[in-house]
Amino acid sequence: MKKIILVNASPRKKGNCARALSIIAETVKDAEVEIFDLNQKTVKPCLACGACKKKDTPFCIQKDDMADLLPRLDTCDALVVASPIYFGMVNGPAKTFLDRIYPFFNPAHPNMTSATKFGKKAAVILTAGSSPVDAIENHGAAYACFDVAGFTDKKILGFNSAQSGMDQNIFSIDEDADKIKALADWLCQ
Numbered sequence: 466m467k468k469i470i471l472v473n474a475s476p477r478k479k480g481n482c483a484r485a486l487s488i489i490a491e492t493v494k495d496a497e498v499e500i501f502d503l504n505q506k507t508v509k510p511c512l513a514c515g516a517c518k519k520k521d522t523p524f525c526i527q528k529d530d531m532a533d534l535l536p537r538l539d540t541c542d543a544l545v546v547a548s549p550i551y552f553g554m555v556n557g558p559a560k561t562f563l564d565r566i567y568p569f570f571n572p573a574h575p576n577m578t579s580a581t582k583f584g585k586k587a588a589v590i591l592t593a594g595s596s597p598v599d600a601i602e603n604h605g606a607a608y609a610c611f612d613v614a615g616f617t618d619k620k621i622l623g624f625n626s627a628q629s630g631m632d633q634n635i636f637s638i639d640e641d642a643d644k645i646k647a648l649a650d651w652l653c654q
């Protein structure tokens with residue numbers, strides 16, 4: 466059975482990111498799904514202390530929910546991060562989460578990662594109010610950090626509510642819901 470971790474960066478419990486992730490949770494088959502809601506968890510910023518690069522230390526010396534999640538990120542099969550676009554970028558909780566992937570970064574390793582599993586799948590879902598979808602999806606470089614955690618098979622999907630209206634359910638549009646369902650199928654392959 467595949468293990469899939471769904472990370473929600475939006476503070477809106479019934480917002481577009483939450484809806485996208487629920488469609489994924491409902492669509493995936495033969496998968497164990499964990500939803501990690503960044504706004505309900507304690508995820509402190511990276512301290513850049515370098516402790517994670519020393520031998521015989523755990524993934525991260527901080528004691529918070531992210532430190533607990535790191536071993537599961539190491540061994541899972543797929544990760545999805547859903548973030549709203551705030552002023553052209555992922556929001557603050559999403560960026561803090563991405564920075565905390567740093568313990569996996571290991572330049573001494575040929576693949577630059579100390580992750581025990583390589584070739585895992587990762588998807589980023591970005592929801593916006595009005596930014597054009599291709600501009601939203603053109604964030605590829607930001608997700609290079611996934612490679613250092615062994616998530617090398619990546620997809621980035623952007624959505625905006627320009628058609629459905631600001632603050633409306635983007636995924637009430639069939640075309641958008643279908644893209645998310647297709648992503649869920651891909652995660653299980």
Ligand SMILES: Cc1cc2nc3c(=O)[nH]c(=O)nc-3n(C[C@H](O)[C@H](O)[C@H](O)COP(=O)(O)O)c2cc1C
Pocket residue numbers: 475476477479480481482483548549550551552553554592593594595596625626632
């Ligand atoms: C602080 C803030 C900044 C935002 N900046 C943008 C933006 O730059 N471009 C855009 O298209 N939408 C922007 N939005 C709208 C959100 O991206 C959009 O409503 C998104 O779907 C919210 O996702 P959620 O429902 O999962 O919270 C912004 C919203 C907030 C609260």
